[in-house]
Amino acid sequence: MKKKINILAVFLAVFAATYLFTSFCIPGWRLKLDAPPMEYFIEHLKSMMLLKCSASMITGAVAGLITAKYIK
Secondary structure, rough: OOHHHHHHHHHHHHHHHHHHHHHHHHHHEEEEEOOOOOOEEEHHHHOOOHHHHHHHHHHHHHHHHHHHHHHO
């Protein structure tokens, strides 16, 4: 049970980090929006959601598989 929780925690952490990285660090995927910070953050999460989720899901799955291999 502890192994599954660790794998899930790694998956979620990598998924979130990758999603935020693709939202804010890739210049072509950034929004040019003049808005308050909270609205800007929400719009970043919503724009190109399918592509960002796909990239984050693959990265999180790879990290989870690597974690599963090395945690006993």
